[in-house]
Amino acid sequence: MKNDLKYVGKSIPIHDVKEKVSGKLKYAADMQLPGMLHGKLLLSSVAHGRIKKIDVSKAEALEGVVKIFTHENSPNTLYNSHKWFVGMEITKDERLFTDHVKFVGDRIAAVVAKDRFTAERAVNLIEIGYEELSVVVDPEEAINLEDYYIGQKKIESGSVHDVFSKASIIIEDSVETPKIHHAAMETHVCVASPGIHGDVTVWTPCQVVFQVRLIVAEVLGMPLNKVRAIKASMGGSFGGKGQPVLEPVCAFLAKAMNAPVKLQMDRTESIIGTRTRTATRGTIKTAVSEDGTILGRDIHMLVDTGAYYTNGDAVTMAMAKKAFRLYKIKDQRFVGDVVYTNTPIGGACRGYGSPQIHVLSEINMDNVARRLGMDPAELRLRNLVHPFDKDPINGPDLGNARAIDCVTEGMKVFDWKQKRLRPKTSGRIVRGVGMACATHGNGYHGGYQDFITMSLRMTEDGGVFLNSGIHDLGCGTVMTMKQIVAEVLDVEIDKILAPEGDTLVSPFDVAGTQASRVTFVCGSCAMKVAEQVKEKFIGCASKILQCSPEEVVMEAGEVWSSTSETVKYSYGKMITDIQSKFQDDISVSYTYTSPANPGVYAANFVEVEVDTLTGLVKVLDVLAVHDIGKAINPGFVEGQVQGAIQMGIGFALSEEIKVDRNGKISGDKFSKYHVINAPSMPDVKVLLIEEGEEHGPFGAKSIGEISTCAIAPAIVNAINAALDINITSLPVTPEKIIKALHEK
């Protein structure tokens, strides 16, 4: 079966490649609706304070300004944008416009004007009187303050206390990770238009249309059926457009003005005023035996969710669970404390806690290896999970977990042993190698509801219509679904229509494009619904062909009976005949519930070069090895990995939204917030381990998030090994390297 796949396993370009490269594709920012107004937000310039006075008179007097909204004339409904299904219980602390600003970037007001520039000008004319309150930006301080402390998450397997009381070798590290901006090319943008039935339509580059519908309905007190959310073309998300940020605001403005409104952010607003990767301070203690077997591990994470709750506890739990699924550790404890600070809001960001927990654990693993005088790769091989291991905290089974293969294959291809043992140079430019491992999941099974409905219909001209609430974030979701359907039905890709999410017409999906669930869960649904359509089609066709269903052959758009190979029907002709003979429609609507959530695994190997005088690091070479089960589209997989490495190098070396003790933010524009650019990108080699996963479509597992989880610690480990230092604070800037070399 595996070898004669016709569509799956092929690198086919993304579905809208031509429209994208020819500039025909319209993004939300390109949308123009008749009578459309333009909104602009006023964001707080102080980190903590109560608004005593808002004077909008000058702004209102500006020609072209239509209306200004603040906390005084907008709903005060509290909500939590992290809530993605109706039954989710969660702390609600955000509102459309606040009178109590909690960080530099908090929403105070919106101007609606006839054009964008007038709206921008007017925003600057609004005068705010603040009563400034004390500012807390340090999570270590926040943990002791009642108003800032949120709570604790704790998981333990076995007994850490027993192990540590007996252990003779314990290696401890403290690791810091910063707030990170997703840096999608497209900044946040949304268009909303009111309907004549008291309804509103929202176009947004989003990850979960049903979540957008839910949040808008909740904030505006509308029935779900009155809100239509349509996924717009996506100019990049990486989790940043997961939680609705502009959508409820824009829908409110459109409803209040009874006119279409476009609301968009510039880069600085997107950096400070949307969501960020949650900052962490972690400590880890690992007890090991002389031979490198991990005896026990004790982890504490201080999680800084920023000014609003959002997913503070969810991201902490996500970190926690990963700690139990990479190495076999019988006795382990994870304690996470979650705090507020007066800093930009934490949210989903590619990896969802995984990059943070792996930075902590994987830097520590290298320090364990250093202490024991072991090869860090060998240390990992001794402790990594094996295929079909169980989760020690009773999470979903690990499935066909090929972590060990990732390391052994990677060591060979990277020439790890030889490179690691190469004699160190003593000059100004020093080279070193490092590696790290990581795990991630495949959806929500075991944590949250994880089901999706898709409907599939074969058309009268041999086409296929897959209707579902999918979202292509630029990673190839649409084509992936098409390839799966094409493979099952043996129909050309071009004959398949697979539109993206629109709550008016898409069947329900409970969770959207997040949690690395799309290929594994949605792809499985596409496969199952296609199989059911195939079964129905064959059933009907067998009656027309007067043979048994087993004798029906479907191949390349044609159907016939193996007993009479001369009489071949096109799929379209067969559908028309089925319609006229049986008055039946070859369509199926199917709800697939994910039965599993196996781990995906990765090992990254890197070589770095450090200028010991400037502290500048150049990543020379990256090998990313991934346990992917089966790549539905290897080109997409490689693209995901390339981008994830770029993101991870920035996390390791340069990216940081810096907040000073007064809550002022630097690194709020790209001249100060340095993502890794083309000249700094290394050659990234991708090696796939394709050993199949039982519940994945054609054996496939996820790649989108795991691909950015191992790179940062691998780089830090390489730098530390090259310079014989132990930097554990990200990003590893030239300044930190020079300081560490000085203190050596």
Next chain:
Amino acid sequence: MMNEMNFKMPASLNELALNLDNADEKTYLISGGTDLIIKLREKKIYSGTIIDLKGIQELNYIRQIEQTICIGANTTFTEMIHSEILIKNAPCLVQAAEQIGSTQIRNAATIGGNIANAFAGADAIPALIAMGVKVKMMNAKGEFFLKDIDEVVIGSGKNSLHKDEVITEVIAPVLGHGYKSFFGKVGSRERVTIAKLNMAVVVKNNHETGVIEDARVVLGSLGPKAFRSDLVEIELVGKYITDSLQTEFEKALITQIDISIAGRSSRPYKREAVKALSEDAFSNLFGSPAWRCNNEK
């Protein structure tokens, strides 16, 4: 609407002079726009007059006239990088041009604009100061006059031009026999980075005696404007090129940094990173250490 921005694009210097005649506080000259457009957005400037110099073809040239090199104000950094005249006579200026911004920025940004913008971390300015260039300007009457670069760039983001004056040309001397030059920078990444520290060096080395006869060392990003460092230059003049001279040079640079940014949080890093510039300057100007030792004998 109130968002009124007038746009003028003179095609000649004569036409430009007429435009300058009406110049006021809200008149902005643009020649590439890589800084100005961002400034207009940041400072929320929505009205005024923009005079685009890019239509003036006669301001785009690099010429050598005997012992001077003339660079038209509209010359882009990309054009400078590929100029045989500059490659031969002003390597530091080419090296600086190469390290400015991104390819797109270098394709648009001009030498005139870089001077007028007077950014403290500008890469071309230290090289221009080290080269000892003069800046030619024109006023609304169409009169031309010259000033030292140091008199034109007067502070961070500050130039000495009046509203009705425009930079038309940069005039650099051909440095002559025995002169060499270098530009280097340290940013927070390899390319497309704003200098944390930059340095231009021009030296004259007497090949017969082996002694450095003239030295100009200009440091940027250490204050409101780039400056020549006397205390570093003194270390070089009259000295033989040896490894120990490099050490003295490095020490002097560190001393200069300690003085210039005393008490700043960036000092600990910059006083280390300047060693890289020192090393790069020496190997670029005087070859490898091995070669230098032989030369001394």
